[in-house]
Amino acid sequence: MSHELQHYLPLELGLYQSITRNKENNSIFEPYLSNPISTQFDCHCIECKKESTFKFYKEGKSTQYFMDYYSQIIINKINEKLPINFLFKCQRDESHVFYFTLLIDEDKVIKIGQYPSFADLQLHKINKYRTVLKNDYRDFSKAIRLNSQEIGAGSFVYLRRIFENLIEETRQIASGQNSNWDNSIFEGSKMDNKIKLLKDYLPDILVENRRLYAILSKGIHELTEQECLDLFPNVQLAIELILDEKIHQKEKQMKISSVKSFVSATIEKFKS
Numbered sequence: 343m344s345h346e347l348q349h350y351l352p353l354e355l356g357l358y359q360s361i362t363r364n365k366e367n368n369s370i371f372e373p374y375l376s377n378p379i380s381t382q383f384d385c386h387c388i389e390c391k392k393e394s395t396f397k398f399y400k401e402g403k404s405t406q407y408f409m410d411y412y413s414q415i416i417i418n419k420i421n422e423k424l425p426i427n428f429l430f431k432c433q434r435d436e437s438h439v440f441y442f443t444l445l446i447d448e449d450k451v452i453k454i455g456q457y458p459s460f461a462d463l464q465l466h467k468i469n470k471y472r473t474v475l476k477n478d479y480r481d482f483s484k485a486i487r488l489n490s491q492e493i494g495a496g497s498f499v500y501l502r503r504i505f506e507n508l509i510e511e512t513r514q515i516a517s518g519q520n521s522n523w524d525n526s527i528f529e530g531s532k533m534d535n536k537i538k539l540l541k542d543y544l545p546d547i548l549v550e551n552r553r554l555y556a557i558l559s560k561g562i563h564e565l566t567e568q569e570c571l572d573l574f575p576n577v578q579l580a581i582e583l584i585l586d587e588k589i590h591q592k593e594k595q596m597k598i599s600s601v602k603s604f605v606s607a608t609i610e611k612f613k614s
């Protein structure tokens with residue numbers, strides 16, 4: 343049994359999201375419900391602060407116990423509609439845990455608990471953007487927290503604001519570097535055209551897919567809660583692309599200036 347499918351319940355199924363168990367998807371549940379001791383998955387460990395493997399923890403019970411009794415205990419819990427807990431331990435340090443709880447009502451499976459939260463698992467990924475985002479970093483992490491709680495419009499407002507701030511920062515760079523820059527055309531444009539006008543200063547992929555971000559010009563009241571949730575990952579990616587580019591430019595500038603100062607210092611040294 344591949345460990346790939348074992349990712350789904352702990353890492354992909356959202357909190358309070360229900361999924362119907364059927365023949366096709368049974369392999370997602372099967373390892374957890376009949377033979378949990380073999381279950382494991384790779385995931386960011388919030389204590390190690392890096393990727394680790396989490397393995398099912400037997401809580402001192404023997405393998406034989408699980409072989410003999412586990413599936414019966416699970417059946418009883420399902421019959422009585424009792425929550426089923428799964429505890430996993432980080433392979434680097436046993437005090438680092440991952441925990442989730444399922445409630446199974448016949449063929450309906452709901453995840454009713456999880457630790458660490460989706461937000462905590464996500465937030466480490468944006469840590470590298472802290473310095474380039476400056477004041478917007480708080481809003482970025484807030485957006486991710488809200489989105490992981492399925493709050494669509496609320497999370498989207500923050501993300502849209504950060505995206506617009508980044509576009510505005512890029513506009514300032516463009517108008518500073520380009521003497522033909524016409525601000526009035528830019529200000530009167532929708533997001534689609536703004537991105538096009540900044541095409542030399544933004545990542546290509548963002549420019550090519552700019553129609554997606556045209557939606558950002560819409561008022562938040564024009565979008566449904568679900569539309570906001572669906573848009574979120576793409577807008578987040580677009581923001582990260584712009585930020586990656588900024589980090590790259592910053593590193594490049596640092597290397598250039600360090601080479602420059604080395605060269606001038608060396609020339610000075612040989613002059614004397």
Ligand SMILES: [Zn+2]
Nearest residue numbers: 387390432438
């Ligand atoms: Zn760990």
